[in-house]
Amino acid sequence: MKTTLIIAYTVLGLFAVSAAAQTDHFSDFSAALKAADAAPGEGQAQPLFSSLESYPMRCQDAQAAYEWLNNVKLDASNDGQMQFASRHAQNVAKSLSHATSPDCQEFIAKTLRKESHWILPRDMAEYAQVAKSRKQLFASMIRSERIRAVIAAAGDGKNEKAVKTLQSIQGRGGLFAEAAVAAIGHIGHSEDLDKYIAELKKNPRARLRIAEFGTPAIDRIMREVNDPNVPENQKRALIGAITNSGGHESIPTWTKLLDHSNEFVVRMAAEGIARQAKPTDMDLLKTMLNSPNYHTRGSAVTGLTSPQVWTPELAPLIIDTLRKDPSWYVKSTAATALSDRKVCEALPALEEVSHSSDKGVSGPALHAINTLNQAYEDLPSPPTPLPNREQLIADGQATKPENQRVGAAFKLALAGYQDDAFPILKDLVLNGSGFMRYDCMYKLWQMGDDRSREVMMAAVNIPSVKSAAESFLSRWKKGCRGYVGTK
Numbered sequence: 001m002k003t004t005l006i007i008a009y010t011v012l013g014l015f016a017v018s019a020a021a022q023t024d025h026f027s028d029f030s031a032a033l034k035a036a037d038a039a040p041g042e043g044q045a046q047p048l049f050s051s052l053e054s055y056p057m058r059c060q061d062a063q064a065a066y067e068w069l070n071n072v073k074l075d076a077s078n079d080g081q082m083q084f085a086s087r088h089a090q091n092v093a094k095s096l097s098h099a100t101s102p103d104c105q106e107f108i109a110k111t112l113r114k115e116s117h118w119i120l121p122r123d124m125a126e127y128a129q130v131a132k133s134r135k136q137l138f139a140s141m142i143r144s145e146r147i148r149a150v151i152a153a154a155g156d157g158k159n160e161k162a163v164k165t166l167q168s169i170q171g172r173g174g175l176f177a178e179a180a181v182a183a184i185g186h187i188g189h190s191e192d193l194d195k196y197i198a199e200l201k202k203n204p205r206a207r208l209r210i211a212e213f214g215t216p217a218i219d220r221i222m223r224e225v226n227d228p229n230v231p232e233n234q235k236r237a238l239i240g241a242i243t244n245s246g247g248h249e250s251i252p253t254w255t256k257l258l259d260h261s262n263e264f265v266v267r268m269a270a271e272g273i274a275r276q277a278k279p280t281d282m283d284l285l286k287t288m289l290n291s292p293n294y295h296t297r298g299s300a301v302t303g304l305t306s307p308q309v310w311t312p313e314l315a316p317l318i319i320d321t322l323r324k325d326p327s328w329y330v331k332s333t334a335a336t337a338l339s340d341r342k343v344c345e346a347l348p349a350l351e352e353v354s355h356s357s358d359k360g361v362s363g364p365a366l367h368a369i370n371t372l373n374q375a376y377e378d379l380p381s382p383p384t385p386l387p388n389r390e391q392l393i394a395d396g397q398a399t400k401p402e403n404q405r406v407g408a409a410f411k412l413a414l415a416g417y418q419d420d421a422f423p424i425l426k427d428l429v430l431n432g433s434g435f436m437r438y439d440c441m442y443k444l445w446q447m448g449d450d451r452s453r454e455v456m457m458a459a460v461n462i463p464s465v466k467s468a469a470e471s472f473l474s475r476w477k478k479g480c481r482g483y484v485g486t487k
Contacts, residue, residue, distance in 0.1 A: 026055075028055060028056070028058070029052060029056070029057060029058070029061035029064070029065070030060065030061050030064045032048060032051060032055055033052060033061075033064060033065065033068060033092065035048055036048035036049045036052065036088070037068070042084050045084070045088065046084070046087065046088070047464070049088045049092070052091050052092060052094075052095045053091065053094050053095050053098070055095070057095060057096070057098040057099050057100075057101070058101070058104075059099065059101060059103050059104035059107055061095075061099075062096055062099030062104050062107060062108070062153070063107060065092050065093075065095055065096040065099075065149075066096060066111060066146070066150070068092055069089055069092055069093060069096065069142065069145070069146040069149075070146065072085050072088075072089055072139075072142050073085070074135050074138055074139060076133065076134070076135040079134060082134060082135065082138045083138075085138065085142070086141055086142060089141075089142040089145050089146075090145055093145035093146055093148065093149040094149070096146070096149040096150065096153060097148070097150075097152035097153050097156070098153070099153040099157070100156045100157030100159075101157070102157075104153075104157070105157060105159045105160075105161055105162075106161065108150060108153050108154050108157065108159055108161075108162060109154065109159055109161035111150050112150050112151065112154055112162050112165045112166070113165050115146065115150055116165050116168060116169055118143060118147065119147065119169055119172060119176050144175070147176060148176065148179050151166065151169070151176065151179045151180055151182075151183050152179070152182075152183065154166060154183050154187075155182060155183025155184065155185070155186035155187060155212075156183075156186055158186065158187050158188070159187070160187070162183075163184065163187060163189070166183050166184050166187075167180075167184065167192075170184065177207065178207050178209060181196070181207075181208055181209050181212065182209055182212040183212075184212075185209065185210065185211075185212025185213040185214070185217075186212060186214075188213055188214070188216065190216070190220075192213075193210060193213050193216065193217060193220055194220070196208045196210050197210065197220060197221070197224065197238065200234075200237050200238060201224070201230070201234040201237065201238070204233065204234070204236075204237030209241070210238070210241045210245075211241040211242075211243075211244035211245040211246075213245065214245055214246040214249075214250070215245060215246040215249060215250045215253055217241060217242075217245040217246075218242055218245045218246070218250060218254070218257075219253065221238045221239065221241060221242060221245075222257070222265075224238055225238070225239060225262060225265060235262075236264060239262070239264045239265055239268055240264075240268065242254075242257070242265065242268035242269060242272060243268040243269070243271040243272040243275070244272070245272070246272075246276075247276050248276045248277075248278060250272060250276065251272075251273055251276060251277070251281060251284070254270070254272045254273050255269075255273065255284065258270060258288070258291065258293075258296060263293075263295075266293055266296060267293075267295040267296075267299075270288065270293075270295055270296040270298075270299035271295075271299050271302075273285070273288070273299060273303060274299040274300070274302040274303035275303075275306075277303040277306060277308070277309050278308055278309065279308070279311075281303070281309070282304070285300045285304050285309070286300070286304070286317070288300035288303070289304070289317070289321065294325075294326075294327035294329055294330055295329075297321075297327065297330045298327070298329050298330045298333045301318060301321060301330060301333045301334050301337055302333060302337065304318065304337075305318060305337035305340065305341055310341055315338075315341075315343045315345060315346065318334050318338055318343070318346075319334075319338065319343070319345070319346050319349045321334045322334040322338065322346065322349050322350070322353060323349050323352065323353065328358050328360035328361045329360070331353060331356075331360075331361045331364075331365075332360055332361060332363075332364035332365075335350060335353065335364040335365045335367075335368040336364055336367075336368060338350070338368060338372075339367070339368035339369075339371040339372050342372065342475075342477060342479075342480070343372075344372060344480035346368075346372070347369065347372060347373075347480060350365045350368050350369050350372075351365075351369065353365045354366050354369060372479060372480040373479055373480055374478075374479045377446070378446060378448075379413055379414065379418060379443075379446050379447060380414070380415070380416040381416050382416055383415055383416030383417050384415050384416055386411075386412070386415045386417065389412070389415075389417060389420070392408040392411050392412050392420075393408070393412070393420055395407070395408035396408040396409050396412070396420075396421075396424035398427060402428070402432060402434055402436070403434070403436065405424055405428060406428060406436045406439070406440065408424065409421045409424040409425050409428065409440065409443070410439075410443065412424070413425070413443050413446075418447055421443070422444075422447070422451065422452070425440045425444055425455075426444070426455045428440045429444065429455055429456075429459055429465065430455065430458060430459060430462065437464075437465055438465070438468050441456065441459065441465065441468055441469065441472055442472075444456060444472075445472045445476070448476070448478060453473070453476060456469045456472050456473050456476075457469075457473065460473070
């Protein structure tokens with residue numbers, strides 16, 4: 001019982017934050033923001049604020065978002081109100097960061113110049129007065145969200161009008177320097193990249209995220225790597241950025257580096273491919289699996305078992321790699337990946353390698369076995385006597401208060417009366433309004449039968465519980481207990 005409650009409330013905590021209540025769809029961002037701001041309570045407000053990012057960001061919307069962030073009211077006597085306001089500001093700022101349209105560049109550049117006056121140089125920031133009150137602390141947090149949003153909008157919008165201000169912010173150091181570097185990188189001037197490369201060569205610890213320049217950063221880094229006059233320590237300071245430079249468009253560039261003589265370059269390139277691979281890259285990943293370089297083979301396993309590439313048809317290939325690869329690193333990567341992907345048929349191979357004298361192999365294999373055979377607490381069967389069963393069934397009817405219905409359904413389910421509990425839980429999940437809906441979903445997940453799965457599939461179509469339903473469905477299969485071939 002205790003374990004059930006702990007897991008249930010963990011599930012509630014995880015999904016209550018991300019799940020938005022069912023909301024009307026407003027005509028535009030500004031209308032949605034106005035409705036969110038006018039909501040009578042946090043239960044109604046937060047789902048509306050959470051939905052803001054789903055609206056297109058026109059320039060007039062960006063101005064409304066900035067105006068809202070610049071005038072957030074904080075009640076020093078009400079800490080809860082200040083926390084809610086801060087959370088709402090994060091939602092609004094995230095929307096503002098998407099103000100990247102060409103017609104909004106003048107507004108973003110002007111706003112960034114205005115906001116830059118708040119930004120102290122590093123040496124002054126270190127001696128800046130610490131917030132004396134919770135109100136000052138929250139006000140500072142909201143101001144930071146606002147500034148970071150404008151910086152991000154300038155970078156992602158490739159806003160040439162904002163470049164000088166971004167360079168000024170970066171040159172001061174301090175809290176916003178890294179965000180400014182990222183924005184400058186997204187704008188992508190080669191002279192800025194050259195400047196940061198030179199600074200990193202002088203000071204490898206400098207906080208300059210040259211990977212933000214994308215694929216061009218890889219070619220620029222390799223010019224330094226291939227220059228025999230550049231010391232090894234300077235090369236290593238740059239190579240680490242290769243793996244995060246760009247996205248899927250960088251795969252051809254990374255692929256060319258898999259045969260490079262520098263081991264660190266090969267490793268970073270292989271990891272970049274694994275992170276960004278799509279199903280269309282499956283042949284490349286399979287080729288990497290035959291590489292003489294164990295880091296490349298390990299990255300191939302990571303890429304093939306990534307959520308965006310994985311299909312159950314790949315299981316035999318990864319199991320074969322687990323059994324036959326000579327590297328402990330590749331074996332351990334395969335073992336972990338197979339348990340993450342819930343591949344029950346991997347258990348015999350995991351059992352074999354769990355007896356390896358190499359703890360780098362046996363440890364991950366044993367952990368994978370335990371994960372795949374993890375014991376989930378099932379609901380009792382057959383039912384245990386429950387003297388007040390009829391009263392609980394009555395308490396679960398739709399005319400009763402929601403918290404009373406939830407309590408009745410739980411007591412019935414925990415006593416083994418699943419047929420009595422199911423219709424109550426189903427109605428609460430599909431038609432309820434409170435956060436306890438997620439605990440009801442957990443109970444249906446514990447039941448694990450076809451009718452409960454049908455409820456979960458229906459819940460995927462309800463915006464307020466969609467993410468939770470998808471998560472439960474993704475782990476509907478509770479471990480591999482009873483799999484033929486295991487000991």
